[in-house]
Amino acid sequence: MSTVAASVELVEHARAANHPLPDAVGRALASSRIIEAAPDPYVAGHWVLKAGSKVGAVSVTVPDAEPVTVRIIPKVPMARLFFLLGYSLDPRGWRDGQVDVAEHREVLPALAHAFERQVDRSIRAGLLQGYRTTEDTALVVRGRMREAEQLRRRFGATLPVEITYDEFTTDIPENQMLRAAIDRLLHLPGIPRAVRARLLHQRTRLADVTPLTRGQRLPDWRPSRRNARYQHALHLARTILDGASVEHRPGGLRIDGFLFDMNKVFEDFVCVALREALRSYGGRGVLQAKGVHLDEDARVRMRPDFVWYNDGHPGRPLAVVDAKYKAEKGSGYPDSDLYQMLAYCTALGLSVGHLVYAKGNVPHAGHRVREAGIVLHQHALDLDQLPDGLLADVNALAGGMAVGCT
Missing domain, CATH: 3.40.1350 (Trna Endonuclease; Chain: A, domain 1)
Known part of the structure; x- marks a missing residue:
């Protein structure tokens, strides 16, 4: 009887391969459409798996079974993948060799490494600060009184006072984006221990920044001279947070991970590069x-x-x-x-x-x-x-x- 695999490695668009898997995991992979998965008609407990254009890693957890991690390796060299991605995100700010990812064969460790290095470069000189409008209830007037709220809530009482003021702080959208992307990476499978330690260090530096809650809309930031040193890290943060992650939790099943669709990576690169050219x-x-x-x-x-x-x-x-x-x-x-x-x-x-x-x-x-x-x-x-x-x-x-x- 074959030992059930705790980790499966596939190559993008390679030939189908046979792997021992719990049936519940195989069915979960088939229904998720992350890869093609079908039970082997000749060998019980085995599944025939074939990767398509999605690359990255996902962890599949089902009740009463060990988690199975599926890693999908891209055909193109890792440095080339990150060039395509980086140029698409920021064609004018991109520079060859910004972060060396050649040491990594897998997408998620390379992405975590690249993002952590960019965060370090962004905040090395100190966290970016900016003005944030805050609404509060106080015993003294600070900033401006919210007259309509004062009348609605206090019925003419003079204290406490409903106020609004602009606060100069590090708790701004740019830092919130970095903190949220770090938090997301720390919850994904397959992050190397050394990279995870560096991400934890960066999160400590961002400890005073408000973390995002699940389902919360991403902070809105706009490129400017003020945040120029942050921009490449912010583009990568958006990629990590905006629709590229995989997270399904129907019943006792859980699929968690991060994937790039190479169709979209290539499409975005071609279109952005042509627009620039x-x-x-x-x-x-x-x-x-x-x-x-x-x-x-x-x-x-x-x-x-x-x-x-x-x-x-x-x-x-x-x-x-x-x-x-x-x-x-x-x-x-x-x-x-x-x-x-x-x-x-x-x-x-x-x-x-x-x-x-x-x-x-x-x-x-x-x-x-x-x-x-x-x-x-x-x-x-x-x-x-x-x-x-x-x-x-x-x-x-x-x-x-x-x-x-x-």
Whole structure:
């Protein structure tokens, strides 16, 4: 009889593999759609597991069974993944080699390490301070009296006083975001002991900052000169807190962890990098363009990944791009991608469309659609190169798009 695995390691988009698992854990993984999971028809207590585009780690806990941790390793080098992520979050503030994550094979330890280092750089010179508006009840007037509240609550009594005042404090949105992201990481499985110790140290430095409660809206902060030293850490904090974590607790089942969807990581990088590369050509790049419909009655909505609009004629599109995180197979790219791009071009009134893939056997392929006069281009970006080379390829793609639009 096989020993049940306490830890399972998979590789993104690798071939399916057989692993011994409690049936409850296997069913939980199958229903969560984190990976593909199906019971082995030939071996009892074994499950056939296959990772898709999600990378990271999750811990699955069911009643009367040991927790099982599933780790999904990305195909791209860790440094490349964090370049794609970092550039998408902050293209102008990104610098190569900001944090060395090459020592880590897994996403979550690398993310925790990178974030802790950024937090340390941000607050090394002291915590950022700012003014926070506070409403209070006091025996002395401080700041301004809230007259309406005084009348409503005190019925004309002079004491206590309902007041509002601006307090200069470290308990501001920027520090609250950092504290919340640290708290989240400390609750996730698979954080190395040394990184966890450093995160605890950073949380101690933020001890006077109000922690966020479950379900509370994230603090709102805006980039400025005042918080410039915080911004890269804040972008990473947003990634940690904003919809990228996995946490399900139906009944006695608990799934907890953190995952990146490589489809979105690649899509965000391509769109942000193209927007930056096209700035020198004028126009306006829009990610996840809204207001695009296939039909004249505007009932069939479409959401292209990237649309480049003409500044001189607002609303007039110049180019459309869709990013696909998939490698070309022997038979080529899926025909469905071409049909989708054809629909985008038709709806936008464009004669050219661009599909950008993560990898391919040839760097470019073009297809002229019969009876339509529309040309569909398929481009391949090789992620297995240094950032400067990857950005140079995006710049070349942008230049070709700009020439085709003039």
